[in-house]
Amino acid sequence: MHELYTALAEYYDAIYRRRVERVSQEIDFVEGLFREDAEREVRRILDLACGTGIPTLELARRGYHVTGLDLHEEMLTVARRKAEREGLSVEFIRGNALEIDFEEEFDAITMFFSSIMYFDDSTIQELFNSVKWALRPGGIFIADFPCWYYGGRDGPIVWDERKGDERLIITDWREIEPAFQKLHFKRLVQIVKPDGSVRAFMVDDELNIYTPREMRLLAEKHFRKVKIYGDLHELRPSDRRYWLVAVK
Numbered sequence: 482m483h484e485l486y487t488a489l490a491e492y493y494d495a496i497y498r499r500r501v502e503r504v505s506q507e508i509d510f511v512e513g514l515f516r517e518d519a520e521r522e523v524r525r526i527l528d529l530a531c532g533t534g535i536p537t538l539e540l541a542r543r544g545y546h547v548t549g550l551d552l553h554e555e556m557l558t559v560a561r562r563k564a565e566r567e568g569l570s571v572e573f574i575r576g577n578a579l580e581i582d583f584e585e586e587f588d589a590i591t592m593f594f595s596s597i598m599y600f601d602d603s604t605i606q607e608l609f610n611s612v613k614w615a616l617r618p619g620g621i622f623i624a625d626f627p628c629w630y631y632g633g634r635d636g637p638i639v640w641d642e643r644k645g646d647e648r649l650i651i652t653d654w655r656e657i658e659p660a661f662q663k664l665h666f667k668r669l670v671q672i673v674k675p676d677g678s679v680r681a682f683m684v685d686d687e688l689n690i691y692t693p694r695e696m697r698l699l700a701e702k703h704f705r706k707v708k709i710y711g712d713l714h715e716l717r718p719s720d721r722r723y724w725l726v727a728v729k
């Protein structure tokens with residue numbers, strides 16, 4: 482089910498090369514939110530569902546004291562190796578975002594790159610609750626999620642990337658159940674070695690679709706101040722990615 486985060490963890494950054502290239506712009510935006518919307522100075526950050534640490538390490542490079550937490554050890558192994566290589570001090574913990582047990586320890590909590598879509602109507606409430614406990618008063622929670630409508634064609638979409646001398650051929654498609662607001666994300670990753678041999682992995686994930694209004698209404702049950710931004714700016718009608726910003 483989660484091959485992308487287990488068997489394919491070593492290939493995650495190659496698959497999302499374009500994301501890696503744009504992460505510093507994202508973190509510029511996030512630092513703007515820290516300044517504009519947080520009601521306390523941000524020093525300590527918890528990055529939930531941190532994966533291979535693409536945003537986590539960028540936050541650490543900018544001097545924040547960051548803890549990364551993820552469900553999959555394979556993703557954390559990649560994250561720890563990258564941190565060590567750069568001499569960055571980041572604590573990476575294996576855990577479930579729904580079971581975190583921190584009490585007023587963080588100035589900011591982040592959850593990047595659609596990870597919030599793993600939570601359904603009921604678990605998202607548990608998530609907001611745990612986040613609220615873990616935040617200090619005036620602390621900020623930030624999570625980005627895509628517009629399902631513009632978020633991508635139903636597919637298939639095929640593209641290729643490289644990792645060293647291996648070529649990756651990636652085929653994505655999706656099936657949407659509008660009545661249940663579920664998105665079934667399917668991905669075939671073929672890894673072609675220089676000798677022509679091929680290994681293939683199938684990803685089949687179920688994600689929850691939220692509109693910006695639904696996300697705002699859900700978050701308003703738990704946080705004092707809630708705002709939805711567009712993609713690295715104020716919300717605009719054609720935005721394809723949204724940023725939930727919630728203040729305790």
Ligand SMILES: C[S@@+](CC[C@H](N)C(=O)[O-])C[C@H]1O[C@@H](n2cnc3c(N)ncnc32)[C@H](O)[C@@H]1O
Binds near residue numbers: 529576578594
């Ligand atoms: C799309 S990746 C995003 C990774 C990272 N945030 C980034 O920006 O590259 C989603 C991540 O969510 C993690 N994840 C899914 N459910 C989780 C949960 N309940 N608790 C913690 N991590 C979870 C997966 O292991 C995976 O690393």
